[in-house]
Amino acid sequence: MALSLVIGLQSYLSAKTGEELFAKHCEACHGENGEGGVGVPLSLPSFVDSVDGDYLRKTIRLGRPGRIMPGFSQLKPEEIESLVDMILSWSSKEKKDYPKMNIVGDTIKGSQLYLTHCKVCHGQKGQGSKGTGVTFSRERNLPIMAPAIANSGFLAAATDTMIRDILINGRESTPMISFLDKGLTRSDINDLVAYIRSLEKERVDLIHLNQSPIIRYDSDYSLEETVNSLKNAITGRNFRIIRTQYLNEGLVPEGQENKKQVIVYFCNFKFLFDSLAIDPRIGMFLPCRITVIETEEGVSILAANPLAISALFNNDALNDSCVELRNIYEELLEDATL
Numbered sequence: 221m222a223l224s225l226v227i228g229l230q231s232y233l234s235a236k237t238g239e240e241l242f243a244k245h246c247e248a249c250h251g252e253n254g255e256g257g258v259g260v261p262l263s264l265p266s267f268v269d270s271v272d273g274d275y276l277r278k279t280i281r282l283g284r285p286g287r288i289m290p291g292f293s294q295l296k297p298e299e300i301e302s303l304v305d306m307i308l309s310w311s312s313k314e315k316k317d318y319p320k321m322n323i324v325g326d327t328i329k330g331s332q333l334y335l336t337h338c339k340v341c342h343g344q345k346g347q348g349s350k351g352t353g354v355t356f357s358r359e360r361n362l363p364i365m366a367p368a369i370a371n372s373g374f375l376a377a378a379t380d381t382m383i384r385d386i387l388i389n390g391r392e393s394t395p396m397i398s399f400l401d402k403g404l405t406r407s408d409i410n411d412l413v414a415y416i417r418s419l420e421k422e423r424v425d426l427i428h429l430n431q432s433p434i435i436r437y438d439s440d441y442s443l444e445e446t447v448n449s450l451k452n453a454i455t456g457r458n459f460r461i462i463r464t465q466y467l468n469e470g471l472v473p474e475g476q477e478n479k480k481q482v483i484v485y486f487c488n489f490k491f492l493f494d495s496l497a498i499d500p501r502i503g504m505f506l507p508c509r510i511t512v513i514e515t516e517e518g519v520s521i522l523a524a525n526p527l528a529i530s531a532l533f534n535n536d537a538l539n540d541s542c543v544e545l546r547n548i549y550e551e552l553l554e555d556a557t558l
């Protein structure tokens with residue numbers, strides 16, 4: 221009894237307010253006051269006035285798999301509640317919950333309407349636009365990137381009635397306009413809702429979750445020979461070598477570096493700019509680098525597996541570049557050890 225009181229008191233004292241939790245977990249992407257950044261804006265009246273607590277609660281818990289927005293399943297229910305209350309406090313409107321009824325519509329007609337009116341922003345299959353949030357790589361004529369709607373996190377959080385209201389009202393001050401104003405009928409809108417709901421079954425999931433974080437090849441040659449073949453393979457593929465150094469160079473006094481651990485940095489500018497445009501955080505992995513090490517067992521070449529990056533950043537939009545880079549790494553490592 222006394223013990224549970226103490227524990228209760230401790231968790232009361234350590235309970236964080238919505239503001240503190242937002243600053244810790246959300247601000248970096250959604251902005252200090254919810255104005256948006258890598259993440260979409262959350263404090264716009266057209267957004268906060270039109271969501272209910274359940275939508276926010278589920279969105280925070282589940283995140284948006286493959287769309288940068290992480291899931292916060294580690295937060296306690298009361299912490300998620302504080303966050304929900306805090307976001308809802310940005311709204312001046314009285315809150316009503318969306319009814320959980322299913323909306324019936326013609327999915328075939330809905331898919332045609334989708335291709336005509338929505339594909340241009342939300343993508344052929346509802347995968348969302350490429351890029352991040354409001355400030356970085358979005359197309360300049362579109363102030364906010366279009367979210368993924370064929371996303372397991374979104375579809376689990378949004379009721380049919382909420383999706384219908386978004387299509388009817390749009391979200392003022394964003395590129396998402398009212399489609400009732402655009403001339404669609406309420407019946408067209410129901411068809412669209414039914415179509416969006418049908419995408420639940422086709423959801424795109426992260427394909428790279430089970431990738432080993434490191435690629436490793438063993439070499440039958442000496443360290444020096446392996447480094448030279450690696451450099452030839454790199455320049456042979458139109459990459460530019462930036463520098464070659466000992467792994468601990470600069471970290472130990474000059475002359476005392478470990479000569480059995482060499483790292484080669486290289487770059488292809490087109491690849492660099494294309495990837496940074498999709499997700500600026502990929503800069504942490506660039507320029508490309510491959511390490512050659514010699515141990516008692518022989519010489520090996522190691523590289524971070526680019527396929528693990530899209531999973532690490534929860535960003536499916538990086539998949540194509542990561543697959544491309546993974547193939548390049550494989551070829552380089554194979555050539556260097558041939």
Ligand code: HEC
Nearest residue numbers: 260261267337338341364365366367369386391394395396
């Ligand atoms: C000009 C680009 C554009 C077009 C065209 C467009 N949208 Fe949007 N849509 C957006 C943007 C941007 C947002 C995010 C708005 C925000 O930040 O609140 C959005 C939000 C949404 C949302 C809410 C998603 C979420 O995560 O909250 C849904 C659902 C949606 N759009 C469906 C549609 C459908 C269906 C159509 C076609 C009838 C359509 N959109 C057409 C740009 C567009």
Ligand code: HEC
Nearest residue numbers: 245246249258259260279280284287288289348366367368
């Ligand atoms: C690493 C960046 C990142 C972090 C951290 C993050 N978000 Fe997000 N969030 C996003 C992105 C990006 C989207 C848009 C998803 C899309 O484009 O499909 C989003 C979408 C959302 C949405 C849906 C918005 C809409 O239009 O329906 C809500 C709500 C949300 N985030 C709340 C939060 C909260 C609360 C936190 C902190 C607990 C948080 N996010 C942390 C990046 C982030």
